[in-house]
Amino acid sequence: xxxxxxxxxxxxxxxxxALCNGDYxxxxxxxxxxxxxDGSHDFIGEFTTSYKELCRGQNQLNVHExxxxxxxxxxxxxxxxxxxxxxxxxxxxxxxxxxxxxxxxQIHFTVAIDFTASNGNPSQSTSLHYMNPYQMNAYAMMxxxxxxxxxxx
Numbered sequence: 001x002x003x004x005x006x007x008x009x010x011x012x013x014x015x016x017x018a019l020c021n022g023d024y025x026x027x028x029x030x031x032x033x034x035x036x037x038d039g040s041h042d043f044i045g046e047f048t049t050s051y052k053e054l055c056r057g058q059n060q061l062n063v064h065e066x067x068x069x070x071x072x073x074x075x076x077x078x079x080x081x082x083x084x085x086x087x088x089x090x091x092x093x094x095x096x097x098x099x100x101x102x103x104x105x106q107i108h109f110t111v112a113i114d115f116t117a118s119n120g121n122p123s124q125s126t127s128l129h130y131m132n133p134y135q136m137n138a139y140a141m142m143x144x145x146x147x148x149x150x151x152x153x
Contacts, residue, residue, distance in 0.1 A: 045081040062086035
């Protein structure tokens, strides 16, 4: 955020798997920089947290001291370079295919296998795809037999 010593960053979304790979206790390091147009951004400091801590929401547990270790070594009275407070935290679930199955979703599933390349020219009687005007070809017979034994939707 430009031209302020008290920035309020815009909300952003990040998948939990990218943030901590599903490990809620995994350490998350946050680094804070002062942005410079020429690309020589100045390191202000850092702090660590975890997904579990972030889930506690907006309170004193989510006010973090931003510490620059080099400054801490050089300056005896140095405490921190400021604090970062969590303003909001929201978890949204994205349901997977498996979630729907576990929830009882029923699926009608049909599989078709096309062996066209190996069956020859359909205009010749030796092909399994041959359209004989007097009887069904091998594929049509198989589908006809199969649909009599099972109900398909």
